[in-house]
Amino acid sequence: MTTISERIRQVDPTKATLLCAITACFLAALIDTCFMKQGAALMPRFLSGTGLMLCLLGFLRFSFGKAQVEDLESDMGEGTDIGPRQALRYGAWMALFVTLMWLVGLAMSIVLFSSAFLWVERRATLLEHSAINGVALVIALPLGRLLNIHWPAGAVFSLF
Amino acid sequence: MLEAAWEALQVILQAQHFMYLMLGVAVGVLVGPIPGVGGLVGMTLLLPMTYGLDPAAGLAMLVGVGAVNNTSDTFPAILMGVPGGSGSQATIMDGYPMTQRGEAARALSASFIASMIGGVIGAFALTAILPIARPLILSLGTPELLMISVLGLCTIGMLSGNRPILGLIGALFGLLLGTIGSAPVVPEVRFTGGLDYLFDGIPLVVLAMGLFALPEMIDILARGGAIASKTDLGKGWMDGVRDVIRYRWLVLRHSLIGAVVGAIPGLGSSLADWLNYGYVVQTAKDKSQFGKGDVRGIIAPESANNAKEGGNLIPTLLFGIPGSAGMAILLAAMVVMGVQPGPRMVESNLSLIFVIVWSLAIANVAATLVCVILARPIARLTLMPFNLIFPVVFILIVLGSYQATRHVGDLIALIVIGVVGWAMKRAKMPRPPLLVGFILAPLIERDLWITSSRYGFEWLLRPGVMIIAAVILAILGAFIIRRMRMEAVQ
Numbered sequence: 001m002t003t004i005s006e007r008i009r010q011v012d013p014t015k016a017t018l019l020c021a022i023t024a025c026f027l028a029a030l031i032d033t034c035f036m037k038q039g040a041a042l043m044p045r046f047l048s049g050t051g052l053m054l055c056l057l058g059f060l061r062f063s064f065g066k067a068q069v070e071d072l073e074s075d076m077g078e079g080t081d082i083g084p085r086q087a088l089r090y091g092a093w094m095a096l097f098v099t100l101m102w103l104v105g106l107a108m109s110i111v112l113f114s115s116a117f118l119w120v121e122r123r124a125t126l127l128e129h130s131a132i133n134g135v136a137l138v139i140a141l142p143l144g145r146l147l148n149i150h151w152p153a154g155a156v157f158s159l160f
Numbered sequence: 161m162l163e164a165a166w167e168a169l170q171v172i173l174q175a176q177h178f179m180y181l182m183l184g185v186a187v188g189v190l191v192g193p194i195p196g197v198g199g200l201v202g203m204t205l206l207l208p209m210t211y212g213l214d215p216a217a218g219l220a221m222l223v224g225v226g227a228v229n230n231t232s233d234t235f236p237a238i239l240m241g242v243p244g245g246s247g248s249q250a251t252i253m254d255g256y257p258m259t260q261r262g263e264a265a266r267a268l269s270a271s272f273i274a275s276m277i278g279g280v281i282g283a284f285a286l287t288a289i290l291p292i293a294r295p296l297i298l299s300l301g302t303p304e305l306l307m308i309s310v311l312g313l314c315t316i317g318m319l320s321g322n323r324p325i326l327g328l329i330g331a332l333f334g335l336l337l338g339t340i341g342s343a344p345v346v347p348e349v350r351f352t353g354g355l356d357y358l359f360d361g362i363p364l365v366v367l368a369m370g371l372f373a374l375p376e377m378i379d380i381l382a383r384g385g386a387i388a389s390k391t392d393l394g395k396g397w398m399d400g401v402r403d404v405i406r407y408r409w410l411v412l413r414h415s416l417i418g419a420v421v422g423a424i425p426g427l428g429s430s431l432a433d434w435l436n437y438g439y440v441v442q443t444a445k446d447k448s449q450f451g452k453g454d455v456r457g458i459i460a461p462e463s464a465n466n467a468k469e470g471g472n473l474i475p476t477l478l479f480g481i482p483g484s485a486g487m488a489i490l491l492a493a494m495v496v497m498g499v500q501p502g503p504r505m506v507e508s509n510l511s512l513i514f515v516i517v518w519s520l521a522i523a524n525v526a527a528t529l530v531c532v533i534l535a536r537p538i539a540r541l542t543l544m545p546f547n548l549i550f551p552v553v554f555i556l557i558v559l560g561s562y563q564a565t566r567h568v569g570d571l572i573a574l575i576v577i578g579v580v581g582w583a584m585k586r587a588k589m590p591r592p593p594l595l596v597g598f599i600l601a602p603l604i605e606r607d608l609w610i611t612s613s614r615y616g617f618e619w620l621l622r623p624g625v626m627i628i629a630a631v632i633l634a635i636l637g638a639f640i641i642r643r644m645r646m647e648a649v650q
Binding site for chain 2: 012014015017018019022025026029032036037038039040042043044046047048050051054055057058061086090091093094095097098101102110113114117118121122124128132135136139140
């Protein structure tokens with residue numbers, strides 16, 4: 001017989017955090033509906049109320065039910081187990097591209113981002129750098145034009 | 161109806177529409193063999209391109225990607241024993257042993273031809289259901305339509321993945337996200353936190369990109385390396401064609417089963433694949449070669465897999481309930497292009513339904529031809545390391561998201577939703593219910609408002625509503641009993 005604290009230790013932290021975050025969202029939404037007009041509040045109130053009950057059911061299963069059965073089942077599409085350092089690294093890459101885009105504009109950010117990424121993550125050869133940068137530019141720039149996106153020229157250039 | 165079908169064929173054969181269809185086929189053939197990327201990411205990447213596009217061209221393109229992905233994802237399954245997508249898992253059982261025996265070409269050709277026939281049968285299944293479904297759908301009132309939406313959402317929530325509670329929570333969370341922004345019935349904005357960006361709600365494209373494309377990319381990157389170290393196809397292309405002719409009734413039977421399974425929202429490719437594999441093994445007289453390289457073990461799941469796409473389109477187009485994540489993207493594209501899917505579409509946009517039917521049939525034939533002709537270069541795609549593809553795909557994801565409203569909020573939302581999507585993937589929480597809930601939110605809210613203000617609580621006593629409610633309860637009950645039995649066994 002496992003105790004509740006043992007069970008909590010067995011629960012996947014990502015799943016627990018996600019469930020807590022969603023519960024908080026439902027709770028906040030339910031409180032917010034108290035300040036809404038009747039027509040606007042009807043659906044969110046129903047959703048957040050039902051959502052909260054289901055979250056509670058989920059927590060009860062974690063604590064008293066046989067949630068381990070669920071956790072042991074194999075599932076296609078399971079995420080690769082990446083640690084916090086790796087997660088932070090990928091997050092930093094994304095943030096880098098977005099920052100570069102606003103600093104130096106789209107075309108240059110594509111070249112800088114893919115060059116930096118290929119160098120750090122792959123130690124790519126010059127040929128690989130040229131090929132990937134070329135493909136990225138050839139795909140992204142006409143697509144941007146096709147979608148009628150007017151990208152900023154880049155904050156750095158506006159200084160001159 | 162025949163007139164609409166003829167009109168649709170003429171539309172799809174126009175140069176511009178045909179070009180978009182072929183673009184979709186090309187993307188589907190290219191992304192299908194890359195495990196983890198697949199048709200879903202391919203469709204998501206092409207979703208922004210549908211902005212301002214003629215609906216027939218845009219839908220033909222997306223149907224092209226989704227339909228052929230099931231054909232091209234057999235490359236890694238047969239050559240390396242790695243499923244290209246959830247729909248090619250069972251193909252590995254006999255496909256990979258055939259490759260090890262030096263019969264990769266035979267296995268691939270049998271798979272492509274079976275997929276093509278299955279895809280065409282699936283398209284005809286959709287056509288055949290239209291005359292029956294049309295009068296039925298047109299007789300439904302708003303309360304019944306509301307209940308059908310709820311039924312679809314519950315089915316997807318309970319059946320996608322094996323976590324009904326998490327699935328339902330995801331669906332409700334998607335619905336809640338769909339209510340962000342201006343309320344449709346009264347002049348009030350909800351849950352915006354004072355941010356102007358959220359006044360019109362979260363853009364659908366950003367949500368789809370963040371939920372599906374970004375987590376898959378992170379996952380692929382984290383996995384690292386290439387898929388395979390060698391790709392040798394061998395000989396025997398015609399043997400595979402002869403196998404399909406020899407087992408033609410098997411192809412027909414499993415295509416029909418695939419179409420039926422596809423028509424039930426939430427059952428997914430994986431189930432269609434394994435169900436058909438299990439069925440062919442059970443019904444075969446000589447079972448000795450299954451798992452060791454029996455071609456019937458490839459033909460059955462592959463024909464069902466492609467036929468399932470036609471079946472999947474039935475609830476998507478006729479009821480506005482997407483049967484899978486891919487269909488949810490298709491539904492999203494329809495909304496983006498100003499087409500309202502669901503029962504009203506049968507009345508007002510029948511020719512567009514036929515455009516989709518024709519696209520599905522033509523895409524399957526074209527994909528088979530492309531896969532057979534370009535088998536060797538496509539197989540070489542699996543040698544490409546993931547970290548080489550990432551910069552190009554990530555730039556496309558950012559581009560696609562930014563064009564939603566051209567606001568910096570699109571990029572911030574993309575990253576936030578990407579983190580949520582990755583956490584859901586990591587926690588094995590099914591993501592399709594969230595997207596489906598988000599898409600159905602305006603429709604359900606409108607129907608709920610009309611129903612409650614027009615009928616009060618009396619709508620709950622309408623016979624149609626009670627029947628659908630009973631079906632929902634039956635599904636829920638069956639699922640609870642199954643879970644209890646599973647837990648008792650464990």
